Structure formats: C-alpha cells, structure tokens
Amino acid sequence: MSDSFHSAPAVGTTALPATVYLIAIGAFALGMASYVTAGLMPMIAGAFSVSLAMAAQLVTAFTLAYGLGSPLAVALLPARAQRSGLLIALGVFVLANGASALASGFSGLLAWRAIAGIGAGVYLALGIAAAACVSAPQQRGKAIGVIMGGMAGGTVLGVPLSLLLAQQLGWTAALWLVTLLGGLALAGLLWQLPALPAAPAISLRRKLALLADGQVLAILLVSLLAAIASLGMYTFIAPLLAWSANGMAMSATPFLWAWGVGGIVGSVLVGPWADKVAAPKLTCIILLLLALALCALPLAAGWSAWLMLAPIALWGAAGWALQVPQNQRLLAVRARQGDGNLAIALNESALYLGSAIGAAMGGLLLLLNWPMWLLAAGAALVATAALLLQWPAARRT
Incomplete structure (x- = not known):
C-alpha cells in the first residue's frame, strides 16, 4: 500500500x-x-x-x-x-x-x-x-x-x-x-496497517522549529519533571525497603510487581478518560495522584514496608498513565503543522533524560547521607512542581 x-x-x-x-x-x-x-x-x-x-x-x-x-x-x-x-x-x-x-x-x-x-x-x-x-x-x-x-x-x-x-x-x-x-x-x-496520511513536506529546519513552540516546551518540561520524580525514584525502591525494614533483607520483587501492575492498569484505565476529560486537566489530576503517592511512601514505610504496596501501585499507575494525555496533547498541539510524531519522539527523550537526572540526583543525595524519607519527599516536590507548571494550562482549558 x-x-x-x-x-x-x-x-x-x-x-x-x-x-x-x-x-x-x-x-x-x-x-x-x-x-x-x-x-x-x-x-x-x-x-x-x-x-x-x-x-x-x-x-x-x-x-x-x-x-x-x-x-x-x-x-x-x-x-x-x-x-x-x-x-x-x-x-x-x-x-x-x-x-x-x-x-x-x-x-x-x-x-x-x-x-x-x-x-x-x-x-x-x-x-x-x-x-x-x-x-x-x-x-x-x-x-x-x-x-x-x-x-x-x-x-x-x-x-x-x-x-x-x-x-x-x-x-x-x-x-x-x-x-x-x-x-x-x-x-x-x-x-x-492501512495507508496513513502524508505529513506536510517541510524542511528539517522548520521541523526543529517546534522547539520554539511554547506549548510544546511546557508539555516536554512537565514530562521531564514527572520522569525525574517517578522513574528517578523507581531506581531507589530497594534502598527505601531496606530503610523501612531497618536494614533487614527484603525482596523487592513484590514491590516492583506492584509498581508494574499499577502501570498496566493505569495505562489502560486512563484511555477512556483521556477521551472525555481535557488533556491538561487530566494531566493535573494524574500529577496530583503521583505527588500524593510519593508523599505517602515514607509515611507508609515508617509503619511497615508492606504498607508501601498501595502507594507504590498508585505511583506506578500515575507514572505510566501520565503519558497518555501528554502524547494526546502533543498530537493536538502540532496537528496543523503535521509533526506530532516528532513531538512524541522528543517527549520520549524527555522521559529518558528525566529518568537519568532523577537517578543521578538520588544517588548524590545518598552519597551525602541524606535520609531515605527525604529522597521520597524530594520526588514528591518535583511532581508538585510539574503540577504547578501544568496548572495554568488546565485553567485555560
């Protein structure tokens, strides 16, 4: 075809x-x-x-x-x-x-x-x-x-x-x-796979001009901050477990499964909502849930490591679900220019960069002997910063 x-x-x-x-x-x-x-x-x-x-x-x-x-x-x-x-x-x-x-x-x-x-x-x-x-x-x-x-x-x-x-x-x-x-x-x-609409024939220089689009940059920055908070903190699930269990050995497998299963459920359930709720508003709701889940991590860990299963599942669901309205909005914002696929590729880059930054920042805090609860609280603050950045777009919708 x-x-x-x-x-x-x-x-x-x-x-x-x-x-x-x-x-x-x-x-x-x-x-x-x-x-x-x-x-x-x-x-x-x-x-x-x-x-x-x-x-x-x-x-x-x-x-x-x-x-x-x-x-x-x-x-x-x-x-x-x-x-x-x-x-x-x-x-x-x-x-x-x-x-x-x-x-x-x-x-x-x-x-x-x-x-x-x-x-x-x-x-x-x-x-x-x-x-x-x-x-x-x-x-x-x-x-x-x-x-x-x-x-x-x-x-x-x-x-x-x-x-x-x-x-x-x-x-x-x-x-x-x-x-x-x-x-x-x-x-x-x-x-x-059927034939797909041809994208507008534009030069590479004009394609890269999307980096000057304020809306695109704001969406990418929200994805970056969310990845720093969510994917960055994911790197430190095992140390968080060790802190909660007072140094006793605990398998991270059930907690990684909780995060992953939450991600599957969140990705699937958010789809119908993304077709009913405006993307900027849905992104705000998901970021709020992500921040609350990260805030709940050290609180639950202070009582029992097993209590962390619930916030970890919510954290996984919110982290994975977030990219549905984000990608949907990028496609909508760049629909007239026809380069939404490039915007999505840049969004994926923002996620990988955010994951690397989050892991590096968390590792630095551990080298400085900061307590584990502060690491989770810091991730929650980064998610809150993403929420505050997203809030004006949600109010305009």
Missing part, C-alpha cells in the same frame, strides 16, 4: 481497530527490550569475559540511542513515508535484536543494542501517531492507552518471563523472544 491518506473510522465505531493491538504487541516487545538487558548483564559479562561495568554500557547504548537518536531519525523521515517508516523502524528493531543474539563479540553486541534503541524510539513515536490516526476521534486517548499498556506489560510481564527463559536456555533466548514478538507484530502490521 502507498502512504496516501486513509480516513479514520466512523464516529460511531466502538471497538478499536486491530491495527492498534498489533502496534501494542510491538510496544510489548519494546518494553521487554528496554529493561531486560539489565537483568542479563551478569550472564552477558560472563559470556564475553567483560566486567559488569562494561556490560552495563549495553543499557547505556540502547537508552542513549533511543532518547537522542530516534528524534533525529523521525525528523529526517520523508513526508509520505509514515506507514513505511513505522514498518521499517519495527523491522530494524527486530533485526537488531536477532543480530544481538547472534553477536560473536562484545563490540558488535554494543552496536546492535544502539541500533535496536533507535528502531524502538522511532517505532513508538510513529506507532502512537498511527494508532491515533486509525482510531475514531473520540477513541484516540483509549488507543494511546492501549499502546502504553502494551509497553508497560512488556516491562512487568515480559521481562520476568524472558529472564526465566534466559536462566534455562541462556541469555540469547531472551533476545530471541523479543525478536519473535516483534516479528509477529511486524507480520500483522504488514497485513493490517
């Missing part, structure tokens, strides 16, 4: 198109690929006779390529290549994961993880835009929620499954599972 205009489903449509769920399967594979390498590091370090510190650079290569390389790739995408661009990005992601499993040297593996990161970032940005395009106007929030739910599911369900597989069959089995799921999504999309 050509990349010509394809009309959205009729307004009376109730079920989401099958295309949305196929894109979500690809997002599931993406969620696995984004986080599974961290769990595979000891096995990979042993297989290639490198240090754990060197093996950790596989995660760095993937995330840097995802966060920095994918916006540039989206910006360079030809105007009439929206459909083929999505398919090629998923194909690159699938190929890079298969090649990673076959890599004979560590340097080659490092290069393929970077290529996989670029493919993943481009695919998610174009996939969200495509899901909104093929869905009825009153279902676009729900469609984006399904995509984000797929990615959350890949993180929560796919990563443990792939690590279990790796323990039985070796570390390459995890990457082959990612390749298989990505390949299934690619085959389905080659069959089901």
